[in-house]
């Protein structure tokens with residue numbers, strides 16, 4: 477967003493989104509010819525920015541087709557994309573996977589890392605760390621595997 481003024485965007489518009497209403501949008505995926513580019517709100521915290529960019533990148537990696545600018549906003553898990561809730565779900569899952577892959581979440585679970593440690597380790601927010609550790613099943617699979625091996629060692 478900081479580069480938009482140099483690209484010709486009115487300074488007042490950028491200032492509005494940067495300081496007056498930074499909460500109204502997080503990132504946007506903008507179609508441009510045969511490609512797309514991401515505009516992200518640089519007023520947000522770094523971990524939030526990483527999540528926003530990963531989400532928009534996921535739309536591109538998933539080859540989602542869209543004919544309009546897609547915006548994501550604070551408090552919303554995904555873009556304002558009335559055309560497809562499925563695409564938002566896919567982008568949310570892949571975006572989170574890019575930041576904290578399942579295999580890494582499983583290793584963190586085996587090492588008994590708590591959500592705050594995982595968040596710091598992967599530079600994600602605590603809610604994203606909690607989501608990946610629990611929502612992917614990494615933590616419960618690690619617990620079940622440990623219990624299975626403990627039972628095996630005890631001969632039960």
Ligand SMILES: [Zn+2]
Nearest residue numbers: 554555564567
């Ligand atoms: Zn989205």
